[in-house]
Amino acid sequence: MLSPLLELFYPSLCRVCQRGVDSNNTLCTECLSKLPRTEHHLLRDNNVEMLLSDLFDRPRKRWYDRRFVCGGAWLRYNDDVAKIIHSGKFFECPELLEYLGRQAAIEWQQSGFFNGIDLLVPVPIHPRRLNDRGYNQSEYICRGMASILRLPIDTTTIYRIKDTEKQSQLNDEERKKNVEHAFHIPEPERWHKKHILLVDDVITTGATIRNCLKEITPIRSCRISVFSLAIAR
Numbered sequence: 001m002l003s004p005l006l007e008l009f010y011p012s013l014c015r016v017c018q019r020g021v022d023s024n025n026t027l028c029t030e031c032l033s034k035l036p037r038t039e040h041h042l043l044r045d046n047n048v049e050m051l052l053s054d055l056f057d058r059p060r061k062r063w064y065d066r067r068f069v070c071g072g073a074w075l076r077y078n079d080d081v082a083k084i085i086h087s088g089k090f091f092e093c094p095e096l097l098e099y100l101g102r103q104a105a106i107e108w109q110q111s112g113f114f115n116g117i118d119l120l121v122p123v124p125i126h127p128r129r130l131n132d133r134g135y136n137q138s139e140y141i142c143r144g145m146a147s148i149l150r151l152p153i154d155t156t157t158i159y160r161i162k163d164t165e166k167q168s169q170l171n172d173e174e175r176k177k178n179v180e181h182a183f184h185i186p187e188p189e190r191w192h193k194k195h196i197l198l199v200d201d202v203i204t205t206g207a208t209i210r211n212c213l214k215e216i217t218p219i220r221s222c223r224i225s226v227f228s229l230a231i232a233r
Protein backbone atom coordinates (compact mmCIF):
# COMPACT_ATOMS: atom_id res chain seq x y z
CA MET A 1 0.00 0.00 0.00
CA LEU A 2 1.44 3.40 -0.98
CA SER A 3 1.32 6.39 1.34
CA PRO A 4 -1.32 9.05 0.52
CA LEU A 5 1.41 11.40 -0.68
CA LEU A 6 2.88 8.84 -3.05
CA GLU A 7 -0.59 8.01 -4.31
CA LEU A 8 -0.88 11.55 -5.61
CA PHE A 9 1.97 10.75 -7.97
CA TYR A 10 1.34 7.05 -8.43
CA PRO A 11 -2.41 6.48 -8.33
CA SER A 12 -3.64 2.87 -8.00
CA LEU A 13 -4.57 1.45 -11.36
CA CYS A 14 -6.70 -1.50 -12.35
CA ARG A 15 -4.34 -4.34 -13.31
CA VAL A 16 -6.25 -4.97 -16.54
CA CYS A 17 -7.53 -1.67 -17.97
CA GLN A 18 -5.31 0.82 -16.07
CA ARG A 19 -8.26 2.89 -14.90
CA GLY A 20 -7.98 4.41 -11.42
CA VAL A 21 -9.08 2.17 -8.53
CA ASP A 22 -9.23 2.62 -4.75
CA SER A 23 -6.35 0.37 -3.78
CA ASN A 24 -3.23 -1.15 -5.30
CA ASN A 25 -3.11 -4.60 -6.86
CA THR A 26 -6.80 -4.89 -7.52
CA LEU A 27 -9.13 -4.69 -10.53
CA CYS A 28 -11.88 -2.21 -11.25
CA THR A 29 -15.43 -3.47 -10.74
CA GLU A 30 -15.98 -3.85 -14.47
CA CYS A 31 -12.82 -5.91 -15.16
CA LEU A 32 -13.48 -8.06 -12.10
CA SER A 33 -17.01 -8.84 -13.27
CA LYS A 34 -15.75 -9.68 -16.78
CA LEU A 35 -13.36 -12.44 -15.66
CA PRO A 36 -14.82 -15.71 -16.99
CA ARG A 37 -16.35 -17.66 -14.08
CA THR A 38 -16.66 -21.44 -14.31
CA GLU A 39 -19.42 -21.73 -11.68
CA HIS A 40 -17.73 -25.00 -10.62
CA HIS A 41 -18.98 -24.46 -7.06
CA LEU A 42 -22.47 -25.18 -8.35
CA LEU A 43 -21.52 -28.05 -10.67
CA ARG A 44 -20.86 -31.54 -9.33
CA ASP A 45 -18.56 -33.61 -11.53
CA ASN A 46 -17.13 -30.46 -13.05
CA ASN A 47 -13.81 -30.49 -14.98
CA VAL A 48 -11.67 -30.43 -11.84
CA GLU A 49 -13.55 -33.24 -10.12
CA MET A 50 -13.52 -35.41 -13.26
CA LEU A 51 -9.83 -34.77 -13.75
CA LEU A 52 -8.95 -36.03 -10.26
CA SER A 53 -11.61 -38.54 -9.28
CA ASP A 54 -9.71 -41.58 -10.61
CA LEU A 55 -7.14 -41.05 -7.84
CA PHE A 56 -9.75 -42.09 -5.30
CA ASP A 57 -11.29 -45.50 -4.77
CA ARG A 58 -14.02 -45.49 -7.38
CA PRO A 59 -12.86 -44.11 -10.71
CA ARG A 60 -15.11 -41.39 -12.12
CA LYS A 61 -17.69 -41.77 -9.35
CA ARG A 62 -16.75 -39.05 -6.95
CA TRP A 63 -19.82 -39.51 -4.77
CA TYR A 64 -18.81 -43.06 -3.86
CA ASP A 65 -15.65 -41.95 -2.15
CA ARG A 66 -16.46 -39.37 0.43
CA ARG A 67 -12.81 -38.56 1.02
CA PHE A 68 -12.76 -36.43 -2.13
CA VAL A 69 -15.26 -33.83 -1.01
CA CYS A 70 -15.26 -31.31 -3.84
CA GLY A 71 -13.10 -29.66 -6.46
CA GLY A 72 -13.33 -26.54 -8.56
CA ALA A 73 -11.54 -23.70 -10.31
CA TRP A 74 -12.89 -20.16 -9.98
CA LEU A 75 -11.98 -18.87 -13.46
CA ARG A 76 -11.52 -20.14 -16.96
CA TYR A 77 -8.02 -19.31 -18.19
CA ASN A 78 -8.08 -16.62 -20.91
CA ASP A 79 -5.69 -13.81 -21.91
CA ASP A 80 -6.79 -11.45 -19.16
CA VAL A 81 -6.66 -14.14 -16.48
CA ALA A 82 -3.23 -15.26 -17.75
CA LYS A 83 -1.95 -11.69 -17.61
CA ILE A 84 -3.22 -11.12 -14.08
CA ILE A 85 -1.93 -14.39 -12.63
CA HIS A 86 1.36 -14.01 -14.46
CA SER A 87 1.97 -10.54 -13.02
CA GLY A 88 0.98 -11.73 -9.55
CA LYS A 89 3.42 -14.59 -9.90
CA PHE A 90 6.42 -13.11 -11.65
CA PHE A 91 6.30 -9.34 -11.21
CA GLU A 92 6.49 -9.37 -7.44
CA CYS A 93 2.95 -8.36 -6.65
CA PRO A 94 1.62 -11.34 -4.73
CA GLU A 95 -0.99 -8.98 -3.21
CA LEU A 96 -2.83 -9.29 -6.51
CA LEU A 97 -3.16 -13.04 -5.93
CA GLU A 98 -4.27 -12.40 -2.38
CA TYR A 99 -6.96 -10.10 -3.76
CA LEU A 100 -8.14 -12.77 -6.23
CA GLY A 101 -8.22 -15.42 -3.50
CA ARG A 102 -10.36 -13.09 -1.41
CA GLN A 103 -12.78 -12.43 -4.30
CA ALA A 104 -13.10 -16.15 -5.05
CA ALA A 105 -13.85 -16.92 -1.41
CA ILE A 106 -16.45 -14.14 -1.24
CA GLU A 107 -18.22 -15.46 -4.34
CA TRP A 108 -18.16 -19.15 -3.41
CA GLN A 109 -18.68 -18.95 0.32
CA GLN A 110 -22.48 -19.03 0.29
CA SER A 111 -22.59 -22.15 -1.89
CA GLY A 112 -21.19 -24.32 0.89
CA PHE A 113 -18.13 -25.28 -1.18
CA PHE A 114 -15.83 -24.50 1.76
CA ASN A 115 -17.99 -26.04 4.46
CA GLY A 116 -16.22 -28.33 6.90
CA ILE A 117 -12.70 -27.48 5.72
CA ASP A 118 -10.09 -27.44 8.51
CA LEU A 119 -6.97 -26.24 6.70
CA LEU A 120 -5.98 -24.33 3.56
CA VAL A 121 -2.94 -25.99 1.99
CA PRO A 122 -1.11 -24.16 -0.81
CA VAL A 123 0.55 -26.46 -3.38
CA PRO A 124 4.16 -26.12 -2.24
CA ILE A 125 6.95 -24.83 -4.47
CA HIS A 126 10.54 -26.01 -4.32
CA PRO A 127 12.83 -24.18 -1.82
CA ARG A 128 15.03 -23.07 -4.69
CA ARG A 129 12.03 -21.50 -6.42
CA LEU A 130 10.91 -19.96 -3.16
CA ASN A 131 14.32 -18.44 -2.77
CA ASP A 132 14.28 -16.97 -6.32
CA ARG A 133 10.76 -15.58 -6.23
CA GLY A 134 10.58 -14.82 -2.54
CA TYR A 135 7.10 -16.25 -2.11
CA ASN A 136 4.77 -19.09 -2.99
CA GLN A 137 2.00 -17.71 -5.21
CA SER A 138 -0.54 -20.24 -3.93
CA GLU A 139 0.15 -19.22 -0.36
CA TYR A 140 -0.96 -15.69 -1.23
CA ILE A 141 -4.15 -17.05 -2.78
CA CYS A 142 -4.70 -18.88 0.53
CA ARG A 143 -4.10 -15.70 2.51
CA GLY A 144 -6.85 -13.93 0.62
CA MET A 145 -9.19 -16.88 1.10
CA ALA A 146 -8.29 -17.17 4.79
CA SER A 147 -9.21 -13.53 5.39
CA ILE A 148 -12.79 -14.36 4.38
CA LEU A 149 -13.10 -17.99 5.48
CA ARG A 150 -11.24 -17.57 8.79
CA LEU A 151 -9.27 -20.79 8.27
CA PRO A 152 -5.64 -21.55 9.12
CA ILE A 153 -3.05 -22.03 6.36
CA ASP A 154 -0.77 -25.06 6.62
CA THR A 155 2.60 -24.69 4.85
CA THR A 156 4.59 -27.12 6.98
CA THR A 157 3.14 -30.58 6.28
CA ILE A 158 3.66 -31.18 2.54
CA TYR A 159 6.94 -30.27 0.84
CA ARG A 160 8.13 -30.08 -2.73
CA ILE A 161 11.30 -32.11 -3.05
CA LYS A 162 11.75 -31.84 -6.83
CA ASP A 163 12.09 -28.57 -8.69
CA THR A 164 9.65 -29.14 -11.53
CA GLU A 165 8.15 -25.76 -12.23
CA LYS A 166 9.90 -24.84 -15.45
CA GLN A 167 8.11 -27.26 -17.71
CA SER A 168 6.25 -25.10 -20.19
CA GLN A 169 8.51 -26.44 -22.97
CA LEU A 170 7.65 -30.05 -22.20
CA ASN A 171 4.82 -32.00 -23.77
CA ASP A 172 2.08 -33.62 -21.68
CA GLU A 173 3.85 -36.97 -21.37
CA GLU A 174 7.17 -35.40 -20.34
CA ARG A 175 5.41 -33.19 -17.80
CA LYS A 176 3.76 -36.20 -16.22
CA LYS A 177 7.09 -37.98 -15.76
CA ASN A 178 8.77 -34.83 -14.57
CA VAL A 179 6.48 -34.26 -11.59
CA GLU A 180 6.32 -37.84 -10.29
CA HIS A 181 7.25 -38.05 -6.61
CA ALA A 182 7.83 -34.33 -6.51
CA PHE A 183 6.14 -34.00 -3.11
CA HIS A 184 6.76 -35.43 0.34
CA ILE A 185 4.78 -35.53 3.59
CA PRO A 186 7.20 -36.38 6.44
CA GLU A 187 4.51 -36.50 9.15
CA PRO A 188 1.28 -37.73 7.54
CA GLU A 189 -0.41 -38.13 10.95
CA ARG A 190 -0.72 -34.33 11.09
CA TRP A 191 -3.61 -34.61 8.65
CA HIS A 192 -5.32 -37.46 10.45
CA LYS A 193 -9.09 -36.77 10.42
CA LYS A 194 -8.59 -33.39 8.78
CA HIS A 195 -10.43 -31.98 5.79
CA ILE A 196 -7.85 -30.06 3.77
CA LEU A 197 -8.37 -27.70 0.83
CA LEU A 198 -5.46 -28.01 -1.57
CA VAL A 199 -5.02 -24.65 -3.33
CA ASP A 200 -3.28 -24.04 -6.67
CA ASP A 201 -3.00 -21.05 -9.03
CA VAL A 202 -3.64 -22.65 -12.42
CA ILE A 203 -4.57 -26.21 -13.39
CA THR A 204 -3.30 -26.97 -16.89
CA THR A 205 -2.75 -30.69 -17.44
CA GLY A 206 -3.47 -31.39 -13.79
CA ALA A 207 -0.16 -33.23 -13.42
CA THR A 208 1.08 -31.14 -10.49
CA ILE A 209 -2.08 -31.36 -8.45
CA ARG A 210 -2.44 -35.09 -9.22
CA ASN A 211 1.04 -35.77 -7.93
CA CYS A 212 0.37 -33.74 -4.85
CA LEU A 213 -2.80 -35.80 -4.27
CA LYS A 214 -0.92 -39.07 -4.75
CA GLU A 215 1.09 -38.21 -1.64
CA ILE A 216 -2.02 -37.28 0.31
CA THR A 217 -4.46 -40.08 -0.56
CA PRO A 218 -2.54 -42.74 1.44
CA ILE A 219 -3.63 -40.81 4.56
CA ARG A 220 -6.88 -42.73 4.76
CA SER A 221 -8.60 -40.55 7.33
CA CYS A 222 -7.85 -37.29 5.50
CA ARG A 223 -10.66 -35.71 3.49
CA ILE A 224 -9.62 -33.60 0.53
CA SER A 225 -11.06 -30.76 -1.51
CA VAL A 226 -9.25 -28.95 -4.33
CA PHE A 227 -9.41 -25.30 -5.36
CA SER A 228 -7.63 -23.51 -8.17
CA LEU A 229 -7.87 -19.86 -9.20
CA ALA A 230 -8.08 -20.87 -12.84
CA ILE A 231 -8.28 -23.87 -15.14
CA ALA A 232 -6.86 -24.00 -18.65
CA ARG A 233 -8.87 -26.88 -20.05
Ligand SMILES: [Zn+2]
Binding pocket: 014, 015, 016, 017, 018, 019, 027, 028, 029, 030, 031, 032
Ligand atom coordinates in the same frame (compact mmCIF):
# COMPACT_ATOMS: atom_id res chain seq x y z
ZN1 LIG B 1 -10.33 -2.44 -15.14
